[in-house]
Amino acid sequence: MVTTNPLADALAIRATASAFDAQRGKLPVPGDPHRLPSSVAVAQQISELGKLITELGDEVLLRTANREHSSRTSLAVSSFSAAVRPAGEAAAALGEVAQQLAFLERTEHLHDRPDSRDAREAAGRVIDEALGTADTALREAADSLHAASTTVSPPSSRLRAALGRTTTPVYEAVPATPTAPAPATALAPRHVRGR
Numbered sequence: 001m002v003t004t005n006p007l008a009d010a011l012a013i014r015a016t017a018s019a020f021d022a023q024r025g026k027l028p029v030p031g032d033p034h035r036l037p038s039s040v041a042v043a044q045q046i047s048e049l050g051k052l053i054t055e056l057g058d059e060v061l062l063r064t065a066n067r068e069h070s071s072r073t074s075l076a077v078s079s080f081s082a083a084v085r086p087a088g089e090a091a092a093a094l095g096e097v098a099q100q101l102a103f104l105e106r107t108e109h110l111h112d113r114p115d116s117r118d119a120r121e122a123a124g125r126v127i128d129e130a131l132g133t134a135d136t137a138l139r140e141a142a143d144s145l146h147a148a149s150t151t152v153s154p155p156s157s158r159l160r161a162a163l164g165r166t167t168t169p170v171y172e173a174v175p176a177t178p179t180a181p182a183p184a185t186a187l188a189p190r191h192v193r194g195r
Helices: 008-027 039-065 071-106 114-154 157-164
Strands: none
Touching: 008 039, 008 071, 039 071, 071 114, 071 157
């Protein structure tokens, strides 16, 4: 049986977030009517997004099949699961781009006809909107995974060591910025409290 731990979960989530960032970086730039995206590049990106969606499913399956559930594992499952929707939206938007590019290729020889010109211009607008949708969806997937990797990450060794030395009980919340201790004076008596 494969076991997971908070560090492995955080690294897997972070790697997946970076993969979505990379996909976003590959998107064609919308708005240039003279430079349409390549049909091959769009099809390849749809294929890559399909693989990423499969990887999301595999990460969820790995953790849900694992019998050692913890709140951090559940958070990792939730994080990977939540990224499926925007990943699917991005793939669907790129599917729309591919469909419009196919239409433009089929009607290339009719570009001088007024009715065809209008339809081809409309296809260009649909492509721009779909690219914008894909960009937004990929950014949402990446941002949510980046945030989740921070939440799932185990505390740093420094923080764990500090928590191990504390004489007061530590609950869920640890201050983000530690406060500076009050300066000790030579005359102040020193009291040590037991737990």
